[in-house]
Amino acid sequence: MIRPSAILLAALIAAAPLSQAVAQDRGARGDRPERQQDQDERPRVSVGEAVQRASSGRPGRFLGASNRGDTIVVRWEYPGGRVADIMVDARSGRVVGER
Numbered sequence: 659m660i661r662p663s664a665i666l667l668a669a670l671i672a673a674a675p676l677s678q679a680v681a682q683d684r685g686a687r688g689d690r691p692e693r694q695q696d697q698d699e700r701p702r703v704s705v706g707e708a709v710q711r712a713s714s715g716r717p718g719r720f721l722g723a724s725n726r727g728d729t730i731v732v733r734w735e736y737p738g739g740r741v742a743d744i745m746v747d748a749r750s751g752r753v754v755g756e757r
Contacts, residue, residue, distance in 0.1 A: 703730065708746040713734065720734060721741065727748070728747065729747065731745055743756065
């Protein structure tokens with residue numbers, strides 16, 4: 659008589675090529691795993707990191723920050739009282755402009 663563990667092992671071995679074929683088919687159709695979809699929907703740079711990048715090498719003080727989709731706006735006060743909005747790309751973390 660064949661042991662149940664041997665039957666289970668044979669079933670797993672037989673199913674392995676099928677699961678690989680399904681995975682390859684998904685890749686061919688362009689389906690993305692859920693984890694990758696979540697990464698595309700949210701900023702890759704945190705607001706704290708955006709503030710650090712915006713403040714790097716700038717005299718003055720941080721006033722606030724807001725996340726506006728693909729851009730994080732950091733409000734900065736320079737010495738002398740001038741207030742500026744520094745735009746940081748939320749995906750790359752690069753400072754893209756200042757108003």
